[in-house]
Amino acid sequence: MSKHRSVIRGLVFAATVAAAVPAMATAGDLRDITVGMDISKVPDAGYINLTCVGEKTHRLADWAQWPNCPAGPDQLRGVSFEYDRETAREGTMVAGHPAMLTVMIDKDAKIAALTIETDPKARLYLRKKAFLLGLQAKSRYGEDGWTCSDAQPAGDKQEVGGVFVNERCTKTTDGRSIEIERKLYREPNKDLKDFTDESRITIRRAGS
Secondary structure, three states, X not given: OOHHHHHHHHHHHXXXXXXXXXXXXXXXXXXXXOOOOEHHHOOOXXXXXXXXXXXXXXXXXOHHHHHHOOEOOOOOXXXXXXXXXXXXXXXXXXXXXXXXXXXXXXXXXXXXEEEEEEOOOOOHHHHOOOOHHHHHHHHHOOOOOOEEEEOOOEOOEEOEOOEOEEEEEEEEEOOEEEEEEEXXXXXXXXXXXXXXXXXXXXXXXXXX
C-alpha cells in the first residue's frame, strides 16, 4: 500500500472516531452565535476582520455596522469574520479545522444563516483532513434524521488514495435547516497533492 493511500485510509479511520463525539458541541451553533438570534447579542470581543460579503475591502468596526453591507437578492446582508488570536491562539478554526465563517443578517437584525467552510488555503497537512469536518458537524446535530445523496466517481472526479467522497446531507431540527457538503476527489492526470478536499456547513432558519 502506498504511503499516500495509507494516510488517506488513516483519515477515514479518524473520521469514525470523530463522528463518535460531538466535537463541535457548543451552547450555540458556533461560539456565541446561534441562527435566529439578534446580531446585537453577538459580542464584539473575540471577533475581528468583519467584512461585507463580496466586498473584501469593506471592513466593519463592529457588528453594529452590518447595515452598511449591501443586501443581496434575498435581502440578506452578509458579513464574514475571523476569530481574534488574542482569544483563539490557533486562529479561526472550527473543531480543529481552519475555517472561513459568514453570517447572513435579515432586515430585522436577526441572523438568518451561518456558513462554515474549510479554508482551501490551509496548510496541506490540515487541508487534507477537511472532509472530516462535515462528519463532526453531523455528530453535533445528531446522527439520525439526515437525508443524504452520494455521487459516484466519474470521468472528471476520481478517488484520492482509494477514497472518494462527494456527499450532500440535509436535516431540519430545532428550528434550523442544516446542509452539509463534503468532498474528497481529484481530477485525472493531476498531481496527487492537487485535489479537492472540503466541507461546507450551512445552517439556516427552517423555512428561510
